[in-house]
Amino acid sequence: MNVITPDWPAPERVNALTTCRQGGVSQASFAGFNVAKHVGDDEALVDDNRDQLIQNAKLPSEPVWLEQVHGVNVIDISDASDAVIPQADASIARHGNLVCAVMTADCLPILLCKKDGSAVAAIHAGWRGLLSGVIESTVSQLAEPEQILAWLGPTIGPGNFEVGAEVKRAFVDKKPVMQQAFQQVDGTHYLADLYALARMTLLHCGVKRMYGGEHCTYNQAEQFYSYRREPVTGRMASLIWLQS
Numbered sequence: 001m002n003v004i005t006p007d008w009p010a011p012e013r014v015n016a017l018t019t020c021r022q023g024g025v026s027q028a029s030f031a032g033f034n035v036a037k038h039v040g041d042d043e044a045l046v047d048d049n050r051d052q053l054i055q056n057a058k059l060p061s062e063p064v065w066l067e068q069v070h071g072v073n074v075i076d077i078s079d080a081s082d083a084v085i086p087q088a089d090a091s092i093a094r095h096g097n098l099v100c101a102v103m104t105a106d107c108l109p110i111l112l113c114k115k116d117g118s119a120v121a122a123i124h125a126g127w128r129g130l131l132s133g134v135i136e137s138t139v140s141q142l143a144e145p146e147q148i149l150a151w152l153g154p155t156i157g158p159g160n161f162e163v164g165a166e167v168k169r170a171f172v173d174k175k176p177v178m179q180q181a182f183q184q185v186d187g188t189h190y191l192a193d194l195y196a197l198a199r200m201t202l203l204h205c206g207v208k209r210m211y212g213g214e215h216c217t218y219n220q221a222e223q224f225y226s227y228r229r230e231p232v233t234g235r236m237a238s239l240i241w242l243q244s
Contacts, residue, residue, distance in 0.1 A: 011117035034234025062236030096244030145206030
């Protein structure tokens, strides 16, 4: 199992990682370390991958997996039930040994922590979530944005994420400065920079300390799953938790 560990000055009790696709037992289109059960993979193989993740990463508990819907709902996993998969696109933990998790394969995983080690959060931020305000919702619940550190995990890079003019227009209508995150391809299509959109949003929220943002899931085929590259594919996991 290969993982990426954020390079950021997080407090000592904050632990975080993003899985890569190498390793694992999934086969065919899902080959490697797929952690998602909603994509058509054999659930027994996904369970095996998740067990390997818990053991190899020495997780203190089973991650709280979410039913991600490209929305803005944020849950505090202290209140999560083992019997119900929460429908949300971000989660927060304020107590030790609770593991926040989001799954991605081109969408942007964002991990947050408070500088004093009092709380952590994981965000699933595709373009719909970014536009709707999933970052704003999460930062608002964490509070004190000047005390937040953010790490941007692997997403599809700005050279490969083509969107229609209506997507660009929606972001620019939200904040005119977001014009800078789009490069015109032709009269109706643009290349969108999810990293730039996330950074501008975080900065607008008052979060100034941002790290990461150097990968491309589409280009780095051996390391990452990419929905744009292969519509039937697996998902990586981005995890963050507080050590007790």
